[in-house]
Amino acid sequence: DTGVSQDPRHKITKRGQNVTFRCDPISEHNRLYWYRQTLGQGPEFLTYFQNEAQLEKSRLLSDRFSAERPKGSFSTLEIQRTEQGDSAMYLCASSLKGWRQPNYGYTFGSGTRLTVV
Amino acid sequence: AQSVSQHNHHVILSEAASLELGCNYSYGGTVNLFWYVQYPGQHLQLLLKYFSGDPLVKGIKGFEAEFIKSKFSFNLRKPSVQWSDTAEYFCAVNRAGETSGSRLTFGEGTQLTVNP
Numbered sequence: 156d157t158g159v160s161q162d163p164r165h166k167i168t169k170r171g172q173n174v175t176f177r178c179d180p181i182s183e184h185n186r187l188y189w190y191r192q193t194l195g196q197g198p199e200f201l202t203y204f205q206n207e208a209q210l211e212k213s214r215l216l217s218d219r220f221s222a223e224r225p226k227g228s229f230s231t232l233e234i235q236r237t238e239q240g241d242s243a244m245y246l247c248a249s250s251l252k253g254w255r256q257p258n259y260g261y262t263f264g265s266g267t268r269l270t271v272v
Numbered sequence: 273a274q275s276v277s278q279h280n281h282h283v284i285l286s287e288a289a290s291l292e293l294g295c296n297y298s299y300g301g302t303v304n305l306f307w308y309v310q311y312p313g314q315h316l317q318l319l320l321k322y323f324s325g326d327p328l329v330k331g332i333k334g335f336e337a338e339f340i341k342s343k344f345s346f347n348l349r350k351p352s353v354q355w356s357d358t359a360e361y362f363c364a365v366n367r368a369g370e371t372s373g374s375r376l377t378f379g380e381g382t383q384l385t386v387n388p
Contacts, residue, residue, distance in 0.1 A: 197380050
């Protein structure tokens with residue numbers, strides 16, 4: 156058990172459909188991140204939240220992508236009108252604010268693998 | 273914007289061989305540095321991290337890394353690899369400081385295959 160849970164593990168959808176993924180971070184972590192990873196590449200940053208506030212969004216996050224963290228706990232990532240290029244592993248991570256703390260670090264979930272057909 | 277480069281995309285070693293994986297980053301300010309490992313079918317796990325102090329950092333499973341500021345490098349080493357070290361290894365960096373953005377920037381990854 157990694158402590159960061161993502162649901163579903165796998166999602167196959169038809170092009171043009173909307174999909175939503177969920178991430179449950181480690182409960183005491185106030186920062187939550189979304190990354191995307193394609194085959195043979197390192198994870199690419201999409202967005203992050205501190206509590207319920209979305210503080211930064213990558214230019215990779217097009218208008219079709221939206222993320223929320225309504226109560227500062229779990230987060231959802233929605234992709235509207237999916238395209239084949241959206242096929243990837245979507246990773247969630249959480250951390251504590253405060254990089255000087257000894258236990259600072261990012262804990263990643265197992266990811267949601269999206270396949271758009 | 274910071275970037276990370278891992279020069280070796282695929283490394284093949286025999287058990288007991290020594291390992292060194294290269295990582296270079298580009299950013300002019302103070303950074304935090306990380307190495308993550310991803311075993312087949314598993315999530316990313318932290319191997320080690322550098323924030324400040326001793327530039328030689330020891331991590332889990334016998335791994336260590338050395339931060340050389342003048343070379344913008346943070347190479348990962350292990351004196352003797354095992355078959356169970358077969359995995360993908362990612363170097364990552366973020367900007368240090370409480371008020372800076374906390375995004376992690378990853379390198380492309382190095383696939384390590386250890387033959388028994």
